[in-house]
Amino acid sequence: xxxxxxxxxxxxxxxxxxxxxxxxxxxxxxxxxxxxxxxxxxxxxxxxxxxxxxxxxxxxxxxxxxxxxxxxxxxxxxxxxxxxxxxxxxxxxxxxxxxxxxxxxxxxxxxxxxxxxxxxxxxxxxxxxxxxxxxxxxxxxxxxxxxxxxxxxxxxxxxxxxxxxxxxxxxxxxxxxxxxxxxxxxxxxxxxxxxxxxxxxxxxxxxxxxxxxxxxxxxxxxxxxxxxxxxxxxxxxxxxxxxxxxxxxxxxxxxxxxxxxxxxxxxxxxxxxxxxxxxxxxxxxxxxxxxxxxxxxxxxxxxxxxxxxxxxxxx
Numbered sequence: 001x002x003x004x005x006x007x008x009x010x011x012x013x014x015x016x017x018x019x020x021x022x023x024x025x026x027x028x029x030x031x032x033x034x035x036x037x038x039x040x041x042x043x044x045x046x047x048x049x050x051x052x053x054x055x056x057x058x059x060x061x062x063x064x065x066x067x068x069x070x071x072x073x074x075x076x077x078x079x080x081x082x083x084x085x086x087x088x089x090x091x092x093x094x095x096x097x098x099x100x101x102x103x104x105x106x107x108x109x110x111x112x113x114x115x116x117x118x119x120x121x122x123x124x125x126x127x128x129x130x131x132x133x134x135x136x137x138x139x140x141x142x143x144x145x146x147x148x149x150x151x152x153x154x155x156x157x158x159x160x161x162x163x164x165x166x167x168x169x170x171x172x173x174x175x176x177x178x179x180x181x182x183x184x185x186x187x188x189x190x191x192x193x194x195x196x197x198x199x200x201x202x203x204x205x206x207x208x209x210x211x212x213x214x215x216x217x218x219x220x221x222x223x224x225x226x227x228x229x230x231x232x233x234x235x236x237x238x239x240x241x242x243x244x245x246x247x248x249x250x251x252x253x254x255x256x257x258x259x260x261x262x263x264x265x266x267x268x269x270x271x272x273x274x275x276x277x278x279x280x281x282x283x284x285x286x287x288x289x290x291x292x293x294x295x296x297x298x299x300x301x302x303x304x305x306x307x308x309x310x311x312x313x314x315x
Contacts, residue, residue: 006029010100111188
């Protein structure tokens with residue numbers, strides 16, 4: 001018998017957090033966060049992190065677990081998630097993976113194997129030097145020449161993933177996108193339902209814009225100042241997140257606050273669009289369109305529970 005697993009994902013600001021709490025309470029579940037930024041301590045406002053008092057007694061994993069000076073990546077996500085899945089199953093509860101990082105979710109759902117070759121760092125260092133000299137777009141253009149599909153799914157600012165894809169091509173002569181596609185064809189070891197929550201684009205974009213305004217009001221600038229005072233630097237993986245790098249640019253005098261806010265909103269909207277593109281490519285997903293339920297969360301939840309019963313996730 002395959003163990004049950006529920007995934008609740010969707011674009012940023014669509015409302016995953018509230019729905020995940022309702023779902024967890026309804027089924028006796030616990031939540032593993034699939035968010036590449038909420039895993040970091042002290043980074044609360046810019047990540048729209050759920051606060052302890054908002055968790056309503058539901059156990060959350062991979063929230064506030066890493067220091068911003070540490071590097072968190074997909075390999076660590078997979079390692080920690082598998083450990084937490086075992087812990088949740090031991091309690092007799094159902095795990096719910098919640099978050100918008102599709103590749104993270106995929107790594108656990110299909111047990112993707114990552115080929116790591118740490119023996120030769122010279123090419124990585126060469127690529128890092130190229131990025132420092134010519135900028136992120138230069139490196140991204142290099143990737144688009146050898147692996148167009150990866151270039152379409154990896155943001156130019158995600159230099160680490162761009163470098164990893166270029167490294168993979170150099171080391172193997174193959175495209176990492178092809179490798180990942182093969183891994184995706186694996187059968188999942190779980191009895192799962194993969195929910196993708198979505199809303200009308202205008203509503204989603206308005207929510208994103210409002211969320212960014214709220215982050216500024218809540219003190220995002222002071223949060224970034226505090227992180228810099230703690231010794232965090234703009235080249236750290238944690239500080240590359242949308243919202244953080246733009247505020248650093250403002251603090252360094254390279255942009256006005258208004259310009260930084262504009263870029264945060266624009267890039268977050270673009271990010272949401274890329275997330276939806278990713279989820280449309282995933283197999284075996286169940287789309288939940290909020291507008292079909294008049295944004296009524298009770299109706300949404302009842303619909304999801306019916307699906308979980310039909311898939312034998314729930315009795």
